[in-house]
Amino acid sequence: MDISQLMTRFGARLAHLPTHTKVLLTLATCVLLIELALRHFGPRSRVYSRWTRGIEAVGAVWTAVLLSIVYVVSVGPVSLFMTLTGKDLLDRTAGRDVTSWKAHDPNPLGPLAAARHQF
Numbered sequence: 001m002d003i004s005q006l007m008t009r010f011g012a013r014l015a016h017l018p019t020h021t022k023v024l025l026t027l028a029t030c031v032l033l034i035e036l037a038l039r040h041f042g043p044r045s046r047v048y049s050r051w052t053r054g055i056e057a058v059g060a061v062w063t064a065v066l067l068s069i070v071y072v073v074s075v076g077p078v079s080l081f082m083t084l085t086g087k088d089l090l091d092r093t094a095g096r097d098v099t100s101w102k103a104h105d106p107n108p109l110g111p112l113a114a115a116r117h118q119f
Contacts, residue, residue: 031055034051038051
């Protein structure tokens with residue numbers, strides 16, 4: 001298989017993509033080419049610093065959006081399951097005690113070893 005056949009297959013594959021995918025691919029290619037051109041021809045220019053600030057702002061927004069989606073998708077179902085089953089893995093019940101202090105088993109090595117190996 002030579003390079004012309006590879007390019008033909010690649011072009012045919014691009015031609016069969018949906019329109020929105022072609023638009024996004026074109027936009028991403030333009031952003032990449034602008035970034036590369038600015039890095040090569042004007043790394044200390046005012047245009048490049050503004051371009052970088054703009055791209056970082058877009059990145060900050062998308063980071064917040066993606067992290068929110070990941071949080072809702074991962075924590076939401078777990079929280080719903082725990083609420084429906086009535087489980088509290090942290091044992092946060094108040095109980096009848098006057099204090100919220102939870103007693104623990106003493107360290108079998110003694111208090112000095114417990115102080116040395118806290119973490």
